[in-house]
Amino acid sequence: MKDLISHFIFRVDANTEMGYGHLMRCIAMAQELRLLKIEVSFLVSKPSENIKKRLKDEGLACIPVKAVSGSIEDAGEIVKYANSVKASWIGVDGYQFNEKYQKFLKNKKFSLFFIDDYGHCGHYFADIVLNQNISAVENYYKSREDYTELLLGTDYVLLRREFRNYVNFKRKISGRAKKILITIGGSDPHNITLKALEGVRKTGLKNLEVKIVAGGANPNLEGIEDFAKKYRSVLKAEVLKDIKNISELMAWADIAVSGGGSTCWELAFLGLPMLVTAWADNQKPIAAALGKKRIAVNLGWHEKITAEDIAKELKKLILSSELRKKMSENGQKTIDGMSARRVLDSILIKSMLIRNVNRNDCKLLWKWVNDPAVRKASYKSDFISLKEHTEWFRKHLKDHDSYHFIVSDINNTPLGQIRFDLKNNEAEVDISVAPEKRGMGYASLIIRKGLMELRGKSVNLKTVVAFIKIENTNSLHSFERAAFIKTGERIKSGFLSAVMKRKI
Known part of the structure; x- marks a missing residue:
């Protein structure tokens, strides 16, 4: 790319x-x-x-x-x-x-x-x-x-x-939670970590394991380590500095105490129930929305919460497997990885150039349409002569119910073509990728780029449809990535074909 x-x-x-x-x-x-x-x-x-x-x-x-x-x-x-x-x-x-x-x-x-x-x-x-x-x-x-x-x-x-290995991760919800992860952020300038540790201690529950993630920039690291050492026999607390395996820790834990920043999305992806506090203004709406959708318990603004507040909410989560299960499910429904x-x-689609097909493209399109892979995927596999193609192309350029585009890279090198033939409120799409560009993931991007250009033409359309031979799995996958949905199957020109559609 x-x-x-x-x-x-x-x-x-x-x-x-x-x-x-x-x-x-x-x-x-x-x-x-x-x-x-x-x-x-x-x-x-x-x-x-x-x-x-x-x-x-x-x-x-x-x-x-x-x-x-x-x-x-x-x-x-x-x-x-x-x-x-x-x-x-x-x-x-x-x-x-x-x-x-x-x-x-x-x-x-x-x-x-x-x-x-x-x-x-x-x-x-x-x-x-x-x-x-x-x-x-x-x-x-x-x-x-x-x-x-x-x-x-x-x-x-x-x-x-590091989170790609957890795309199909299924969290096991224990009857009583024991493993607590505290991850407020790389710096934690307000020392919320220490307050959270005190909150864990004040639950009064035994056999809790606590792992504290602290960045090297944390100005309160010494005090956190002292607290962890002091109550290690009660909390089994461990301070981890500048780690690179946060996903493993999130998979390990039963509950997290977190700031309201981007870590929340990692926790939600792994279905980890969490208590969230906001320590920056931009985190307030995030924490509120997470609480409203029952992905997290919103503790509120960090200055207004006490260790006792944290202990109260944490104890509820520790003892309620049903509450944790629901929060876990809600989180994983929200983030798919x-x-x-x-x-x-x-970004790649924005980088593509697109233009209308013109008369100078006749021979280029003729070469592409006769490529062996294109002929095999077509409903009529015979070789198309230049004369036959030229006659079709001249008529095609005058067809006001057809929109045909060439998609190129930043150097104006053609990547492929896409054509939309309109009938009533529906357009049938035809696409091919330049032979030398195949297998690189361009097909779905060309489809999406073409759709964006078509929308800009103010065409009165409701849906776009593609008919694809069932055995053409690569093409099916490309249309799926471009948000087309298989709505059925039909016989087209003697071949069993998938009917792929999406709204314009």
Whole structure:
């Protein structure tokens, strides 16, 4: 897919004050990009040694930013670096980056991916805005460009690579919970971890095992370790620093106590019942929505809760397997683990170029239609002569009930073609991928790109239909990935075929 994205840059910061959630979700997206062999760099203001090491361990470049974070000078540094590595996309994540920052980057002709949480900008110039939170609503982004695509809600949660092994994970709910995971965040500047530990102790329940996840940037680490040592015989508490196997710990635990940031989506994905507290303003709507949907117990704002409050709610969860079971089910229904790929697909589709077929495409389409794989998948497998094709093509160009597009990469190299033939309120779709581009995952992206272009034609359509030979499993899979649903089977031109449909 380097034909679509030459190099992807992330501009993101992480420190004790803001936490590490922004960085971790960008790493999740970077991991997905690297699967496609796309080069990725991170530009970070005052990166700590921990951040440098984490990015190095992921095989990601970490470039320090010298200017004030979020300033136009900062954006200028990004542009300079982006030009030096010939980057085509810039991803930005952080509340210090405003509409002026976005506009500056867009004016420099870069494609812009903006990760947001609560609509903090006055206007959005980005090509794609991602808000992965359960509380995300379109109303946050009323002021945006016409081209801006919104990816809102938990269908787009960015989970890191380590969670892929748990896509079909089934949690076992014990009669009485014993294993507690405390994971407030990489920095926990308000020392909520210690309050949570005290809450576990004050449940008065015996035989509890507690694992505490603490980042190296946690300023209260010594006090947490002292508490864990003091009550180790009662709590069997263990402090774990700068871990890389958080998914294993989440699978191990019966209950989690967490901050209201991106960790919540990881917990929900693994069906881990949780108590959640908000320690930043953007976490308040997340914690509230999680509580309302009964995915978590919302403890509320961190300053207003006590260790006794935590103990009371935690004890209820520990003793009620029914409550934990329901929360676990609700969480796993919300996060399916395929979100990062959905986000990447949207970026790849945005990177594609599309245009109407013109008379200069006649021979190209003739070569493609006579490719052996295309003839085999077609209902009429005979070779098509250039004369026959040319006669059809001339008539086809004049057909106002047919929309035919060529989809290309960023260098204008054709990737494939897609055609929609209209009849009443339905369009039948025909697609083929350039022979040299097959087997790379382009088919579903071309279908989705074509659908987006068709919508822009203001065509009076309700559904799009594809007829696919039953044995053509690759094509069936491509249409499924493009959100087509198999509605039945029928005989078409003597072949048993799947009928695949989706609403326009």
